[in-house]
Amino acid sequence: MNGDWDIVILQEQCAFAVLNEEAFCTSTQSFDEVIRKAGAQTALFMLWGYKDDPEITNQRVAAACTRISERLDLPVIPVGLAWDAVAHSRPELDLYLFDGMRANLHGRYLTANVFYAALFGESPEGLAYIPAPPGVKRVITAEEAHFLQRIAWETVQAYP
Structure with missing residues (x-):
């Protein structure tokens, strides 16, 4: 990665964030390492859940994103909340x-x-x-x- 970036915002597909949180964390960590080496900061775009899907709700997406941000010490843009x-x-x-x-x-x-x-x-x-x-x-x-x-x-x- 090269460029003069201050912040790079990562977005995960909301269902994937809920249903495969460990893979979400692994991929976010990999991207974060590259972003930090380039001198930028990583932030997470917390998406919203699906309107009528009890499995992919705003709260579940927010919880998954928050856990990842805490594990990796990343700021969050809390759109879903x-x-x-x-x-x-x-x-x-x-x-x-x-x-x-x-x-x-x-x-x-x-x-x-x-x-x-x-x-x-x-x-x-x-x-x-x-x-x-x-x-x-x-x-x-x-x-x-x-x-x-x-x-x-x-x-x-x-x-x-």
Whole structure:
């Protein structure tokens, strides 16, 4: 690996992180060694679980990611926990596309705000940008944007 990187973010497929945690740890450790040798820091992107799968939940994905981060002493971008917070406080605000796995516009916006909060160490609350891509049927309202920004910041602050 070569390049002038400060941080390299690793992402595991959420089902694999839950169902094969040891392999997740081994591969993360291998990548981390290469990343550190290049002078950069590794961080883990904690994904969200599947919408209607009791085996691949936000909490199980978060637990697996947290255990790996503790074993390897890596920071985490706790996106999955932010998704869980939205699901509990505003269940009507769906973050998923029709397949129950991928993020819709609201889910992507929340994810971006968690990344902002984790990487910059400051609240995304008050950021003016609210995406409104053409052809999207359900746009993000200003109130929803503020709510998602707040959840992102609270989640990052509360994460160990």
